[in-house]
Amino acid sequence: MKQLLVLLVASTLLACGKPAPNSTPTPLAAGFDPADLSTEVRAQDDFFDFVNGPWIARTEIPAEYSRYGEMQILQETTEEQLRALIEETTALTDRPAGSDEQKIADLYLSFIDEARADELGVAPLDAELARIDVLENHDQLIEWFGHALKISITVPVNFYVDADATDPDRMLAYLWQDGLGLPDRDYWLEDAENLVAVREKYVAHIERMHELAGWPDGAAAARRIADLEKRLAEIQWTRVQSRDREKIYSNQFTRDQAAELSPGFDWQTLLAAGGFGDPDSFVIAQTDYFAQLGELVREFPMETWREYARFRTLKAFAPYLSADILREDFDFQRRTLRGQEELRPRWKRGVYLVSGGVGEMIGKAYVERHFPPEAKRRVDTMIENLRGAFRDSIESLDWMSDETKAAAQKKLAAFNSKIGYPEVWRDYSALDIVAGDLVGNVSRVREFEHNRHVAKLGKPVDRSEWGMSPQTINAYYRPTWNEIVFPAAILQPPYFDVAVDDAFNYGAIGAIIGHEFSHGFDDQGRKFDGAGRLQDWWTGADAEQYLARSAGIVKQYDAFEPLPGQNVNGKLTLGENIADLAGLVVAYRAWQLLMKGREPAVIDGFGGAERFFIGYGVAWRSKMRDEYLLKTLLSDPHSPPRYRVNGILRNMPEFYEAFDVAEGDGMYLPAEERVKIW
Numbered sequence: 001m002k003q004l005l006v007l008l009v010a011s012t013l014l015a016c017g018k019p020a021p022n023s024t025p026t027p028l029a030a031g032f033d034p035a036d037l038s039t040e041v042r043a044q045d046d047f048f049d050f051v052n053g054p055w056i057a058r059t060e061i062p063a064e065y066s067r068y069g070e071m072q073i074l075q076e077t078t079e080e081q082l083r084a085l086i087e088e089t090t091a092l093t094d095r096p097a098g099s100d101e102q103k104i105a106d107l108y109l110s111f112i113d114e115a116r117a118d119e120l121g122v123a124p125l126d127a128e129l130a131r132i133d134v135l136e137n138h139d140q141l142i143e144w145f146g147h148a149l150k151i152s153i154t155v156p157v158n159f160y161v162d163a164d165a166t167d168p169d170r171m172l173a174y175l176w177q178d179g180l181g182l183p184d185r186d187y188w189l190e191d192a193e194n195l196v197a198v199r200e201k202y203v204a205h206i207e208r209m210h211e212l213a214g215w216p217d218g219a220a221a222a223r224r225i226a227d228l229e230k231r232l233a234e235i236q237w238t239r240v241q242s243r244d245r246e247k248i249y250s251n252q253f254t255r256d257q258a259a260e261l262s263p264g265f266d267w268q269t270l271l272a273a274g275g276f277g278d279p280d281s282f283v284i285a286q287t288d289y290f291a292q293l294g295e296l297v298r299e300f301p302m303e304t305w306r307e308y309a310r311f312r313t314l315k316a317f318a319p320y321l322s323a324d325i326l327r328e329d330f331d332f333q334r335r336t337l338r339g340q341e342e343l344r345p346r347w348k349r350g351v352y353l354v355s356g357g358v359g360e361m362i363g364k365a366y367v368e369r370h371f372p373p374e375a376k377r378r379v380d381t382m383i384e385n386l387r388g389a390f391r392d393s394i395e396s397l398d399w400m401s402d403e404t405k406a407a408a409q410k411k412l413a414a415f416n417s418k419i420g421y422p423e424v425w426r427d428y429s430a431l432d433i434v435a436g437d438l439v440g441n442v443s444r445v446r447e448f449e450h451n452r453h454v455a456k457l458g459k460p461v462d463r464s465e466w467g468m469s470p471q472t473i474n475a476y477y478r479p480t481w482n483e484i485v486f487p488a489a490i491l492q493p494p495y496f497d498v499a500v501d502d503a504f505n506y507g508a509i510g511a512i513i514g515h516e517f518s519h520g521f522d523d524q525g526r527k528f529d530g531a532g533r534l535q536d537w538w539t540g541a542d543a544e545q546y547l548a549r550s551a552g553i554v555k556q557y558d559a560f561e562p563l564p565g566q567n568v569n570g571k572l573t574l575g576e577n578i579a580d581l582a583g584l585v586v587a588y589r590a591w592q593l594l595m596k597g598r599e600p601a602v603i604d605g606f607g608g609a610e611r612f613f614i615g616y617g618v619a620w621r622s623k624m625r626d627e628y629l630l631k632t633l634l635s636d637p638h639s640p641p642r643y644r645v646n647g648i649l650r651n652m653p654e655f656y657e658a659f660d661v662a663e664g665d666g667m668y669l670p671a672e673e674r675v676k677i678w
Helices: 047-058 070-090 100-112 114-120 123-133 138-150 193-213 218-235 245-249 255-261 267-273 287-299 302-320 323-338 346-357 359-370 373-396 402-414 438-454 502-519 540-558 574-595 608-619 626-635 641-649 653-659
Strands: 067-069 157-164 167-177 282-284 416-420 476-478 483-487 622-624
Touching (some): 067 070, 100 346, 100 438, 114 323, 138 157, 138 267, 138 438, 157 438, 167 287, 218 287, 255 287, 346 438, 373 502, 373 574, 476 502, 483 502, 502 574, 502 608, 540 641, 574 641, 608 641, 608 653
Parallel strands (some): 416 483
Antiparallel strands (some): 067 622, 157 167, 476 483
16 A cells, blocks of 8 residues: 545535524535536436536646546645645744744745756765765665665665554554556556557656766666666566455565575665664565565666666656756656646645645644634534445345344444544654755655654554545545545535535545445455454355456456557456445435435436436546556556446446436446446
């Protein structure tokens, strides 16, 4: 789980006042403008286009985006709010050394000073490059890998720290394959024309980066680096294989056992250089990869590894260097791989640096300004409504035994939820930010985060900690903690709005809440119990039923072809697709329970069930460039938005009833092919 954006406007979550006695209540808005719906595409044929087609047709993706939709629109609002907070801080005449104000202001101002970055060129990397120049043997190289981890330089090993899946009260290190400059191993190994073209552009990019850095022999070095990365790709697991948490989490090794697994790879040197201390054990995720890594490291001469290390260091800091290097990095990372046409304005990138680097520091100020306490109470009530609906859904399953149902209910009851922002804010007192030292500041922020994580090893789990900042437009489920988390940013229109009726809200934020609950019961989450322990609580017969039903989802999604010759990977996206389907089913049930048998009002000509599904469709309103879509299909466990809508709804009988979908319609799926799990 690599922890690989805003806040609510204060009035959004204010409770609606009661009408005056004998007055007529004003009907709540439907949550959408009926004029935005298509008059050319029927809901029964393509629901995504029915809801979003006119918006997609009239909306050009802004040049600074590779994908544009509701989340990006909210991101722009947040960025403006964060910018205001940051600039208020930079305007202060008194910013005591070591204060939050000093750190926020100096981090932002060091980034905004573009002229200084141009003046310095690659000079800020001199110390790091000198460290690489003196690497003489492969043991020293592995020591450098450990150092590189501290400052987020991509190398063949990565890690994260999480609860031990066999003992979820203590923290453990998980070592993971890495080291590629392309988004996925398939970019190196598949011979599709578009992937071959990307590889060729990548090699040319390596050469140009060498030239801009003033390094000799760029063309030959680029070819050698490419050969090295291809060899790494050849021994890496696929993303589907790496989804198997049961297989990965059981790979716990002592240092001596790791040495036996990986001959020639000095784990003690890596861990010491990375500041991991002397852990009793750690997880090696992709065992086949690491079993071959020691030999692969020695397969290439040290000069090639030094070239690789220099290039990876340059890439790690390219966004913070001179304009020529920044532009070349953008042209490949954003234009080639994502289709983005222009750099985002520098102030937006500066806001991103502050928000990502000291997220809870600026997030605390953000919450105080923009997120009212009432918001947490309102959403907490909604979460408990969804929990109750999930409870009823489990009891209603006709394919699951009472024994497994009881275990599922026990896990559901144990879910912890976090809403808005952390109760305990992160302590940044150990982080030094220096005025005018951009690359140094970035390095120190990265090393601060690295040290914060490795300091947890072997210690009890701090369950007050958050994995996202309040200003992040997202949500998550963490299986080893059995918790669902909803940052403040996701709790605003179009996902949640007290000014619209419950049907729309439950179709939007309700489905998101249900989605996160459902991750605890997706194909991987179902393997963990309520304490976050990797433990099988299923009967054999029920597990077989679950797998058979899941196979139906895989088959459906494998058939979707968003780009010519590039299909959705049903196995890679299975967990997210299960969570989408189960989450929407549970959200619909929760909305029905809320209605308590009352007939929902017709608003703007649409009934309650119709508004529920339209709310879901609007929440996924988005369009993306083909380059980004290709990257998504190869490396993202989420299906593209169109299929998160149409692919889910065609499995729900309630959708057929709401929109009178019949055989012959584009959204129709024969009843025997529809999947119901939860």
